[in-house]
Amino acid sequence: MATTHYRSCTLCEATCGVAIEVEGDRVVAVRGDDDDPFSRGYICPKATALADLHHDPDRLRRPLVREGASWREAAWDEAFELVVRRLREVRAAHGPNALAVYQGNPTVHNLGLLMHGQVFLRKLGTRNAYSATSVDQLPHMLAALMMFGDQLLMPVPDLDRTDHLIILGGNPLVSNGSIMTAPDVKGRLKALRARGGTVTVIDPRRTETAVVADRHLFIRPGTDAAFLLSLLHVLFAEGLVRPGRLASFTDGLDELAAIVAAYPPERTAPATAIAPDDVRALARAFAAAPRAACYGRLGMCTQELGGLSAWLCYAVNVVTGRLDAPGGIMFTTPAVDLLPLARRLGFDGGHARWTSRVRELPEFGGELPLAALAEEIATPGPGQVRALVTSAGNPVLSAPGGGRLEALLPGLDFMVSVDPYLNETTRFAHVILPPTSPLEHAHYDLAFAGFSVRNVAKYSPPVFERGPDQRHDWEIYAELAARWFVPGSAPGLLGPLGALVARAARATTLGVTPEMVLELGLRAGPHGLRKGKDGLSLARLRANPHGVDLGPLEPRLPGRLGTRDRRIALVPAIYRADLPRLDAHLAAAAARAGGDGLVLIGRRHLRSNNSWLHNSERLVKGKPRCTLLLHPRDAAARGIASGDAVRLASRAGEVVVPAEVSDEIMAGVVSLPHGWGHGRPGTRTQVASAHAGASVNDVTLPELVDLLSGTAALSGVEVTVERVS
Numbered sequence: 001m002a003t004t005h006y007r008s009c010t011l012c013e014a015t016c017g018v019a020i021e022v023e024g025d026r027v028v029a030v031r032g033d034d035d036d037p038f039s040r041g042y043i044c045p046k047a048t049a050l051a052d053l054h055h056d057p058d059r060l061r062r063p064l065v066r067e068g069a070s071w072r073e074a075a076w077d078e079a080f081e082l083v084v085r086r087l088r089e090v091r092a093a094h095g096p097n098a099l100a101v102y103q104g105n106p107t108v109h110n111l112g113l114l115m116h117g118q119v120f121l122r123k124l125g126t127r128n129a130y131s132a133t134s135v136d137q138l139p140h141m142l143a144a145l146m147m148f149g150d151q152l153l154m155p156v157p158d159l160d161r162t163d164h165l166i167i168l169g170g171n172p173l174v175s176n177g178s179i180m181t182a183p184d185v186k187g188r189l190k191a192l193r194a195r196g197g198t199v200t201v202i203d204p205r206r207t208e209t210a211v212v213a214d215r216h217l218f219i220r221p222g223t224d225a226a227f228l229l230s231l232l233h234v235l236f237a238e239g240l241v242r243p244g245r246l247a248s249f250t251d252g253l254d255e256l257a258a259i260v261a262a263y264p265p266e267r268t269a270p271a272t273a274i275a276p277d278d279v280r281a282l283a284r285a286f287a288a289a290p291r292a293a294c295y296g297r298l299g300m301c302t303q304e305l306g307g308l309s310a311w312l313c314y315a316v317n318v319v320t321g322r323l324d325a326p327g328g329i330m331f332t333t334p335a336v337d338l339l340p341l342a343r344r345l346g347f348d349g350g351h352a353r354w355t356s357r358v359r360e361l362p363e364f365g366g367e368l369p370l371a372a373l374a375e376e377i378a379t380p381g382p383g384q385v386r387a388l389v390t391s392a393g394n395p396v397l398s399a400p401g402g403g404r405l406e407a408l409l410p411g412l413d414f415m416v417s418v419d420p421y422l423n424e425t426t427r428f429a430h431v432i433l434p435p436t437s438p439l440e441h442a443h444y445d446l447a448f449a450g451f452s453v454r455n456v457a458k459y460s461p462p463v464f465e466r467g468p469d470q471r472h473d474w475e476i477y478a479e480l481a482a483r484w485f486v487p488g489s490a491p492g493l494l495g496p497l498g499a500l501v502a503r504a505a506r507a508t509t510l511g512v513t514p515e516m517v518l519e520l521g522l523r524a525g526p527h528g529l530r531k532g533k534d535g536l537s538l539a540r541l542r543a544n545p546h547g548v549d550l551g552p553l554e555p556r557l558p559g560r561l562g563t564r565d566r567r568i569a570l571v572p573a574i575y576r577a578d579l580p581r582l583d584a585h586l587a588a589a590a591a592r593a594g595g596d597g598l599v600l601i602g603r604r605h606l607r608s609n610n611s612w613l614h615n616s617e618r619l620v621k622g623k624p625r626c627t628l629l630l631h632p633r634d635a636a637a638r639g640i641a642s643g644d645a646v647r648l649a650s651r652a653g654e655v656v657v658p659a660e661v662s663d664e665i666m667a668g669v670v671s672l673p674h675g676w677g678h679g680r681p682g683t684r685t686q687v688a689s690a691h692a693g694a695s696v697n698d699v700t701l702p703e704l705v706d707l708l709s710g711t712a713a714l715s716g717v718e719v720t721v722e723r724v725s
Contacts (some may be wrong), residue, residue, distance in 0.1 A: 002021045003022050006035075007460030007545075008547075009043065009046070009050060012175065013175070014184075015183065015445045015449075016036070016044070016047065020439070037456060037546065049613050052617070053437055060422065061470055063079035065078070080480065080483060083431050084483045084484055099126045100129070101122075101130065102130045103393060104393020111474075112474030115474065117474070119345070119477065127383075129368065130368055131367055134370045135711070139301045139311075139711055142351060143311045145351060146574060147569050151364075152338050154451060156332065159185075159188050161326050161327040163196065164292035165189075165200070168202045168295070173185055174606045175297070175298075180297075181445075181453065201213045204221050205665050208606075220272055223273075224309040225308040225582055226305075227272045230260075230263050233264050234284070238280075240287035241253070242319075245321070251568065253570060291325070291326065293328050294313055302602075305585060308582055333526050335522055336444075336525050337526065347366070348365065350365060357376060361707075362708075369711065377405075387412060390416075392473075394423055394611045399712075402677075422684040424678065424680045434470075440462055443460040444518055454551070457547065458541065458546070474514055578708050598634060599715075599718055600672065600719045602696055602715065607620070620688070626657060626672070627673075632663055642660055646658075648699055652698065652701050656694065659723075673693075677695025704717060
């Protein structure tokens, strides 16, 4: 007899409600939960992969230990002891910074990793901490820290009430929202237009979102900051700046006016390829709309001027009074307040308190840019990385210049990976510690509830109980923390006394479950005990398996600001100091305009999420999606037709992929999706290997970064393309 379990999908930021039908130990169906108050029955094709991930025969269920060129399964106690002993040996011989940590994007999809994982990973005492942040949203986090006082104060579009939405470098119909948790973006945009609203997409590609928008403007990769400066120029020059109530707690309006005066649309158009009349028309329409929001995402962040772009995007919303206003960009009121919890877990706000050893790239939030990891492994000297912990990540495919990192990992003294797969990165580990599947542990969207377009809360118990010889992510890290931080806690160190200490340490760390921390967070949060008997608690969430609607976004400023004086810093000094670099880029971009050179951008697909989901047959079947998009003009000049094999090359390396000729990409730009490249030897992912594709990061450049934030510049890489006979 089938039973139905309700939970949130954990495979992207949308957090859609799903109904999972189970017979015995098998998932027989995954469908949208019609009673979920947020997603209302919507799901995308990825949701079915929850079953595929759980039942995947390639998923590891016991620790693997490398013995030469082969692997063997090991008992958990043996694997834990080996990991702690080898990491301690490296630290003792070479110092704490000889250890490095990399955390992948799945961390923020996992309650246990966000809580217990950080107790170990962010407390090791090394400055060589890395994550997917610096190949994604770091410019937004830096702007939030500098302007609003906390790296997590990233406002999101109030999508359900806005009348005019500008999207720069984002494709929410495919991403389902990014730093904007919003199930069924297509339906929400349709509703926006039905109430008379307008959607404008600014992107080098006519994306799936651009197709349903009212207007699409092509923009040359890497010039978003220049465009935004000109948009602000028009707003100030034409008297369209109306900050409203924000003026009483905003500093820098006159300073910003003086800055943007030097960037009229006529100056930036040769670089951006956006006509001055289009800039002026957009500025006027945005200012005239009753409610409007300017939203930028990945394409705007992962470029050499990503830091400036994120700052200017927020500035557009501030000067027009759209920040913290219904229908504008707003801050959530999540059930668990992320800000104090994040600080306790080690996500402290800070920028450039130290730099990387080799290239002196800036630290942010306790982490160094991922673009620096390979050189920190390769360069001898004090602080050279000699051991690596990877957690829920695949940097061989996700790091810029991944091929160089791939060549360096075998030379590490020790490497351990907490990951359910033997993949392109973990194949170099000495030990792999596999966690349970998403359906085997409880779930609460701690991170994404903080960036949701509506305040909601939902707790999901496990669909399946874990096996006796399996471990959840949080149990793995609790065990590692107990053995690492409690003296004598490794059972073999001090004989019977060591065993006694080990049991006490494990009882302490393993006894504090994620649910316990969640309960405290819910009761202390804005919807908790202060609401009296109707306050939110874990018991209430358990009694409402479809989730609890906590209402629309609400104004939260100035009280929510984290700056010392509770004021918005509209022109932080670091951005003003970075403008000369923008001027140089403007001149270079204008000089290249009209030439026959090519630059590269990425893209994603609705059935993909980075490199996670390519081992699901139903998500990779059909025509190949790892293709290189070229404009017909660029294809004709090189004798290329759709389906031809082409060589895409840069200073970093080259890949061979099928061509796809289409006018959806602007001339002078080519696009290859990220997350592919599964043809490496030594992996155990049969489906992914059969649909290998090529890794775009084999041709991206680790030396190409936004110097302000340290974010990898994955967009705008100069490349060549030629037909392969």
